[in-house]
Amino acid sequence: MDGPGYVDDKDRLHARLRRIEGQVQGVARMIESDRYCIDVLAQISAVTRALQGVALELLDDHLAHCVAGALGESSGTLDAKLAEASAAIARLVRS
Amino acid sequence: MDGPGYVDDKDRLHARLRRIEGQVQGVARMIESDRYCIDVLAQISAVTRALQGVALELLDDHLAHCVAGALGESSGTLDAKLAEASAAIARLVRS
Amino acid sequence: MDGPGYVDDKDRLHARLRRIEGQVQGVARMIESDRYCIDVLAQISAVTRALQGVALELLDDHLAHCVAGALGESSGTLDAKLAEASAAIARLVRS
Amino acid sequence: MDGPGYVDDKDRLHARLRRIEGQVQGVARMIESDRYCIDVLAQISAVTRALQGVALELLDDHLAHCVAGALGESSGTLDAKLAEASAAIARLVRS
Numbered sequence: 001m002d003g004p005g006y007v008d009d010k011d012r013l014h015a016r017l018r019r020i021e022g023q024v025q026g027v028a029r030m031i032e033s034d035r036y037c038i039d040v041l042a043q044i045s046a047v048t049r050a051l052q053g054v055a056l057e058l059l060d061d062h063l064a065h066c067v068a069g070a071l072g073e074s075s076g077t078l079d080a081k082l083a084e085a086s087a088a089i090a091r092l093v094r095s
Numbered sequence: 096m097d098g099p100g101y102v103d104d105k106d107r108l109h110a111r112l113r114r115i116e117g118q119v120q121g122v123a124r125m126i127e128s129d130r131y132c133i134d135v136l137a138q139i140s141a142v143t144r145a146l147q148g149v150a151l152e153l154l155d156d157h158l159a160h161c162v163a164g165a166l167g168e169s170s171g172t173l174d175a176k177l178a179e180a181s182a183a184i185a186r187l188v189r190s
Numbered sequence: 191m192d193g194p195g196y197v198d199d200k201d202r203l204h205a206r207l208r209r210i211e212g213q214v215q216g217v218a219r220m221i222e223s224d225r226y227c228i229d230v231l232a233q234i235s236a237v238t239r240a241l242q243g244v245a246l247e248l249l250d251d252h253l254a255h256c257v258a259g260a261l262g263e264s265s266g267t268l269d270a271k272l273a274e275a276s277a278a279i280a281r282l283v284r285s
Numbered sequence: 286m287d288g289p290g291y292v293d294d295k296d297r298l299h300a301r302l303r304r305i306e307g308q309v310q311g312v313a314r315m316i317e318s319d320r321y322c323i324d325v326l327a328q329i330s331a332v333t334r335a336l337q338g339v340a341l342e343l344l345d346d347h348l349a350h351c352v353a354g355a356l357g358e359s360s361g362t363l364d365a366k367l368a369e370a371s372a373a374i375a376r377l378v379r380s
Binding site: 193194195196197200203204207208210211214215217218221222224225226227228230231232234235237238239241242244245248249251252255274275277278281282285 | 288289290291292295298299302303305306309310312313316317319320321322323325326327329330332333334336337339340343344346347350369370372373376377380
């Protein structure tokens with residue numbers, strides 16, 4: 001009914017992902033034009049950081065949503081949600 | 096003259112970047128259709144790993160090229176190239 | 191009064207940190223005995239992963255505690271706690 | 286015969302590892318005295334960064350050593366060394 005945690009940030013997230021898509025195309029163009037490896041690597045590090053920024057924003061929204069929803073839920077549901085959030089954080093930290 | 100270290104891998108790198116571009120568009124579509132945060136985060140972790148894969152391939156090519164070139168270069172040039180490669184590796188490790 | 195989120199896991203966390211301390215001493219011994227760089231690096235990667243494991247456990251405990259505490263707190267307090275948790279997650283993801 | 290790549294940096298590396306060992310003990314003490322999760326996490330991020338710093342220094346020394354050694358080695362030996370260095374970099378980037 002009330003959408004995912006990021007529902008109020010969709011436009012901003014969408015704009016950030018469009019920019020990231022453009023950055024990935026930029027990396028492809030650098031390679032097509034034989035740009036120096038080290039410069040291509042610097043650009044890839046920038047894209048990675050931009051993606052992490054989107055992930056961290058989604059996670060913030062999700063945690064705020066979880067906590068706000070905690071009042072009305074059973075402890076089993078809450079535990080399952082926390083386990084899920086933990087697994088997502090672990091994937092981010094290790095990727 | 097003889098191009099960057101990745102010159103023989105350009106087609107494969109290009110194909111990988113096209114796939115990553117498609118993955119970023121996929122993340123944008125997930126957000127448009129209100130997909131669950133945790134699923135979007137899992138997809139972003141996959142894109143991040145794919146980008147790191149491209150970076151590691153570029154770096155391999157670059158190091159092989161550097162070492163191959165070491166025979167004909169002054170030690171000052173070599174030191175500068177190694178410092179540059181180290182900085183690129185540090186950026187990758189920390190991003 | 192009721193201690194930090196990890197209060198029930200203190201013994202286990204303590205044991206993990208002792209093991210990590212031993213691993214760091216092991217790295218120092220490898221260097222003293224001129225062990226091969228690549229083997230030392232593999233061991234450092236293992237220590238880093240072990241430290242991340244401790245961080246992820248602390249974070250799980252903290253989030254569970256936050257959510258459990260959400261019932262009795264003002265929304266201002268909750269927002270501040272979430273912002274704090276987000277900043278900690280961002281530091282982990284980026285380190 | 287001539288030791289690993291880091292042979293001239295052993296004292297400094299040793300001092301850095303002693304400091305890291307002290308930082309890990311500090312984290313254990315924070316947990317014993319029930320310090321706030323977020324503060325413990327900040328300290329763990331600092332230890333992780335310090336460990337990465339040691340790893341990056343070892344890697345620099347190793348690459349410099351590899352390149353310097355490239356003159357006298359067969360291409361098969363060189364390829365094997367580069368593959369090994371790449372695998373070590375990949376482990377660092379992904380840990």
